[in-house]
Amino acid sequence: MWMQNRQVQKLGGGRLEKFGVRLWSQLQFGAIYSRKERAVYNLLRQVQRDRRTLLTAFEGYLVYSSARAQEKRPGAFAEVGVFQGGSARIICEAKGDRRLDLFDTFEGLPATTDKDAGVHQANQYTCSLESVQEYLKNYPNVHYHKGLFPDSTHDVPEQTYAFAHFDVDLYASTRACLEYFYPRMIPGGIMLSHDYDILEGVKQAFQEFFADKPETIIEQPTTQCVVVKIG
């Protein structure tokens, strides 16, 4: 492999990562431009212009296409790990009038544990709730839950989900996402996570959680993985 995972992880959130995401995305945008709907290309470009996001163009595309694929299914949409709202905006464009629940501390990452590779710091990726609310103000039925997940679920109605996007970087946060959402996903519901194959803690949380479940983890050519709930 031209760059080992540990080296990629060390880019964790710094200028190099930002540069890498931009550069990689430029190549990917060419492919999206030539093969996909122009409106989706324009959306992904706009999001990269508006907000700092850690999603490459292909990763943004997969967030959009997975959310869109759930258009006709019952259940809410959710995202844990919102940061400046880049991926949330992409989900908003795919969701129509459907309910979207957004979870974040809006004070950056919680403390890491020894299951994480030590590449992140507490409070990294801080963005205020007000800034995200302003960015997404034109989209209906978006509900914000500020605080540490899963404590921040206390005001969420008991409901089922058709689509859940996780972008939380850390073992404990990813594990909490799986424990909360898995039993609430509809059959055919999609869970999509960023960073599965570049952050050890994220991968470990998925592998441990699904070790005794019937679903399989579908690795993507991006850093992401997808799990489709069976029943």
Ligand SMILES: C[S@@+](CC[C@H](N)C(=O)[O-])C[C@H]1O[C@@H](n2cnc3c(N)ncnc32)[C@H](O)[C@@H]1O
């Ligand atoms: C990499 S950023 C998310 C990037 C975003 N999805 C985008 O499109 O740019 C990770 C986010 O996860 C949040 N986070 C991680 N663990 C969390 C937890 N347990 N509860 C709430 N927020 C958490 C952090 O506050 C941070 O905003």
